[in-house]
Amino acid sequence: MIANYGWSTSGMVPLVAAYDVREKVWNPPMPLLFQRGVGSEHRAFTPTAIRKLLINALAATGLTNADGEALFFSPHDFRRIFVTDAIMNGLPPHIAQVICGHKSIDTTIGYKAVYPAETIEARRAFIARRRASRPGEEYRIPTEEEWDAFLSHFEKRKxxxxxxxxxFGSPCIxxxxxxxxxxxxxxxxxxxxxxxxxxxxxxxxxxxxxxxxxxxxxxxxxxxxxxxxxxxxxxxxxARRPSTVDLSMPTFADVAIRTTTTSTDQHRP
The missing domain is CATH 1.10.287 (Helix Hairpins)
Incomplete structure (x- = not known):
């Protein structure tokens, strides 16, 4: 969403410095998608302004959901739309996780508006395409001699x-x-x-x-x-190996003294 004030005809997106309301700092100039021209300056839309534009655009369409209520979109919904579309078109889920900056792949899967089974199938299709583009020799079954040599490698490590x-297969330098x-x-x-x-x-x-x-x-x-x-x-x-600490068992005398003291305390005024 870039308003046309003459500068967009060059095909270049202007660099705009925007204020981060959460970090309370000004970000360095970047080619922000949501910006507009104000006089001779280029300014970024604030999150509040973007929300208002979305609300007004949806209200103008007259679209409603199944319950007859007006549709509502937030800027965050576009991340979900992007992840869903990207994964359905073959982007591996772990790559989408990196793009979104998620710590857990479960968060990314939650963004995707499809069943987990479809995510698994998309991943399998991606692997199949990668294997098809590589030499088949890399995926062949090893011969008996090669397998025996691999197993004997570990026997010779002692x-x-x-x-x-x-x-495996490297000489001793x-x-x-x-x-x-x-x-x-x-x-x-x-x-x-x-x-x-x-x-x-x-x-x-x-x-x-x-x-x-x-x-x-x-x-x-x-x-x-x-x-x-x-x-x-x-x-x-x-030294790093944890050692066992013997806490011992309390003797009967210790238990009796503790019980007697507790009973005496309970009867104090």
Missing amino acids: VSIGTCARA HEHACVRCSLLRPDPAQRSQLIDIRDNLIAQIAEAEREGWLGEVEGLQVSLTSAQGKLDQLDAEA
């Missing part, structure tokens, strides 16, 4: 001091020097083994420094730092 978390790898998830049960590895590395570094093997000291120091990091990781996880 190492002596924990679990390897590298992606550390040549199985697991203590240096950031993808190693140490096993708390193997903490003692990690301590032995750390102590052994300290002894090797001392020997290398004593013998003057400076080339080995640098590599051993990297391994020592990684081993200590894994131990710190286990300690941090143990």
